[in-house]
Amino acid sequence: MTTTDTGTNQGAAARPVVEIAGVDKVFDASGGRTKALEGIDLRIQAGEFVSLIGPSGCGKSTLLRLIGDLTAPTTGTVAINGKPARQARLDRDYGIVFQAPVLFDWRTVQANVALPLEVKGLSRAERDERVRSMLDLVELSGFARHYPYQLSGGMQQRVSIARALALEPSILLMDEPFGALDEMTRERLNSEVQRIWQQTGTTIVFVTHSIPEAVFLSSRVVVMSPRPGRIVRVIDIDLPRPRTDDTRETPRYFELITEVREALRGRRGDGDGAGAGIASAERTMAEGAVG
Amino acid sequence: MTAATAGFTPRERGSMLTRIGRQVRGQAPAIAVFFTVLIGWEAFVAMANLQQFILPRPSAIATALADDWTILSTAAGNTLYEALGGLAIGVTAGVLTAFAVSRWARLRDAVLPIAIGASAVPIIAAAPIMSNWFGILNPFAKMAIVILLTYFPMLISVSRGLTQVDPATLELMEASAASEWQVLRKVRIPNALPYFFTALKVCTTLSLIGAVVAEYFGGSTEVLGRVIVQSSSRLRFDITWAAIAIAAISGIVMYLVALVVERLVIPWHASQRSREP
Numbered sequence: 021m022t023t024t025d026t027g028t029n030q031g032a033a034a035r036p037v038v039e040i041a042g043v044d045k046v047f048d049a050s051g052g053r054t055k056a057l058e059g060i061d062l063r064i065q066a067g068e069f070v071s072l073i074g075p076s077g078c079g080k081s082t083l084l085r086l087i088g089d090l091t092a093p094t095t096g097t098v099a100i101n102g103k104p105a106r107q108a109r110l111d112r113d114y115g116i117v118f119q120a121p122v123l124f125d126w127r128t129v130q131a132n133v134a135l136p137l138e139v140k141g142l143s144r145a146e147r148d149e150r151v152r153s154m155l156d157l158v159e160l161s162g163f164a165r166h167y168p169y170q171l172s173g174g175m176q177q178r179v180s181i182a183r184a185l186a187l188e189p190s191i192l193l194m195d196e197p198f199g200a201l202d203e204m205t206r207e208r209l210n211s212e213v214q215r216i217w218q219q220t221g222t223t224i225v226f227v228t229h230s231i232p233e234a235v236f237l238s239s240r241v242v243v244m245s246p247r248p249g250r251i252v253r254v255i256d257i258d259l260p261r262p263r264t265d266d267t268r269e270t271p272r273y274f275e276l277i278t279e280v281r282e283a284l285r286g287r288r289g290d291g292d293g294a295g296a297g298i299a300s301a302e303r304t305m306a307e308g309a310v311g
Numbered sequence: 312m313t314a315a316t317a318g319f320t321p322r323e324r325g326s327m328l329t330r331i332g333r334q335v336r337g338q339a340p341a342i343a344v345f346f347t348v349l350i351g352w353e354a355f356v357a358m359a360n361l362q363q364f365i366l367p368r369p370s371a372i373a374t375a376l377a378d379d380w381t382i383l384s385t386a387a388g389n390t391l392y393e394a395l396g397g398l399a400i401g402v403t404a405g406v407l408t409a410f411a412v413s414r415w416a417r418l419r420d421a422v423l424p425i426a427i428g429a430s431a432v433p434i435i436a437a438a439p440i441m442s443n444w445f446g447i448l449n450p451f452a453k454m455a456i457v458i459l460l461t462y463f464p465m466l467i468s469v470s471r472g473l474t475q476v477d478p479a480t481l482e483l484m485e486a487s488a489a490s491e492w493q494v495l496r497k498v499r500i501p502n503a504l505p506y507f508f509t510a511l512k513v514c515t516t517l518s519l520i521g522a523v524v525a526e527y528f529g530g531s532t533e534v535l536g537r538v539i540v541q542s543s544s545r546l547r548f549d550i551t552w553a554a555i556a557i558a559a560i561s562g563i564v565m566y567l568v569a570l571v572v573e574r575l576v577i578p579w580h581a582s583q584r585s586r587e588p
Contacts, residue, residue, distance in 0.1 A: 088486055090482055090485060090486065109485075109486065109488055110488045111488075112487065112488050114486070115486075116482075116483065116486045118479050118482075118483070120479060122477065122479045122480055122483050124480070124497075124498070124501065125579050125580065125581075126501045126504075126577065126579045126580075127579075135487070135497065136487040138497070139484070139487045139488070139489045139493055139497075140487075167579050169579075169581070
């Protein structure tokens with residue numbers, strides 16, 4: 021759980037922003053009980069950029085939703101800034117970005133960004149000022165009065181990032197935010213997320229199924245196993261910042277990509293040993309259920 | 312970034328008048344067809360030498376409209392009073408009930424299946440019963456039919472609009488620690504507006520059908536329904552047609568008013584976006 025100076029915005033001395041201890045998550049569906057997460061322990065320090073990566077259905081999104089108190093753990097505890105996750109949600113400690121931009125069709129770009137500010141009850145003047153600086157941050161100032169349908173997918177996702185950051189949350193939760201975008205847009209937005217992260221100093225927890233994306237962005241990559249999701253390995257990414265398009269062509273970048281890939285594969289290798297029969301039988305039974 | 316700054320400009324708005332002007336020009340083909348049909352109709356009746364009680368010429372209908380204007384306009388006023396009064400009450404009641412059933416799931420499960428069933432019933436058949444309850448000369452007997460006709464579609468549509476909200480939107484509000492009231496005001500109501508207007512347009516038409524047909528079953532004579540029944544029994548089909556024309560124009564005007572309000576209130580909705588050339 022160490023952090024490196026290449027990996028964090030702030031000193032490693034700060035208390036953890038996220039503390040997950042002994043978390044299991046079981047879904048009760050009509051088709052039976054599905055164990056989505058098992059024995060999760062994870063601490064994330066302030067200013068870290070942590071990616072959760074794993075095969076689909078490994079529970080990485082569920083883990084993110086546990087941090088955001090959008091679902092509750094079956095056993096174990098989730099603490100955010102030293103508080104229960106529920107209290108952190110009510111205190112608006114985090115901002116969230118989903119895979120879809122989830123913008124309101126009836127609101128302009130600026131009104132969409134202002135939404136959490138309105139919900140919190142900020143004055144008109146405060147809202148306008150925050151919205152302006154957020155749109156500057158995501159470089160969409162010229163589009164304040166546009167409606168979402170007038171923007172491209174990448175621009176819509178940047179609006180949703182601006183909205184998530186509007187209340188200056190201590191954590192930004194991102195659930196496969198660029199999964200629906202083309203590769204070129206994704207790479208450009210990755211650079212932009214890095215810049216925003218460095219500029220704001222916020223802690224980011226980022227769910228992805230793209231290895232290059234995870235390596236490029238993260239200070240640590242948390243590799244998860246297929247259902248039930250367990251943390252297989254945590255890999256420190258020591259690439260210097262700011263990472264650029266050139267970083268994507270360095271040998272170290274490829275080494276780290278290989279390391280993450282092997283960690284992802286490793287779990288399946290373990291599965292050939294003792295007890296694998298039961299594990300894979302469980303997995304087969306759970307197939308098709310919530311992930 | 313650079314790619315982002317290229318491209319879109321906000322949708323051209325223009326003044327209300329230029330927009331209406333553009334709208335009228337857009338409808339030119341429909342207007343042309345309308346007048347062509349009228350002229351063809353006039354010519355056909357003359358050439359086929361049809362009796363006026365089979366099919367009066369448009370010009371004869373126009374004459375009847377002018378000659379009997381006092382009776383027709385009074386009748387139209389009374390019928391519109393029933394239709395609009397019933398529409399207002401039915402729509403208001405439907406919307407209020409929709410808010411209640413969307414708030415309490417158990418109420419929804421109890422009420423909505425019945426509402427869907429009720430909206431499939433030919434409610435107009437209950438007109439004699441309403442006359443019996445409220446008095447045959449009481450305009451409320453006709454209004455009650457209009458209320459029943461418009462209430463259920465409005466209730467069903469608006470409760471769908473209030474409840475069929477993108478789950479991710481609700482999660483977003485939850486993540487912002489929004490209150491139930493804020494979710495209602497900022498998510499559910501805007502989401503329900505397109506549903507409301509779709510139902511409103513249907514209800515304007517239903518309200519006029521309900522009022523006119525309910526009048527067929529008796530009551531005050533100074534209403535469009537009675538004018539239609541009585542003029543046709545005297546074989547004065549020119550007056551019948553004139554009354555139908557007034558009912559038609561009223562219906563179209565009511566529909567257009569609903570359409571214009573819809574455009575003003577939900578310009579952001581997909582159905583309202585100007586199509587690209």
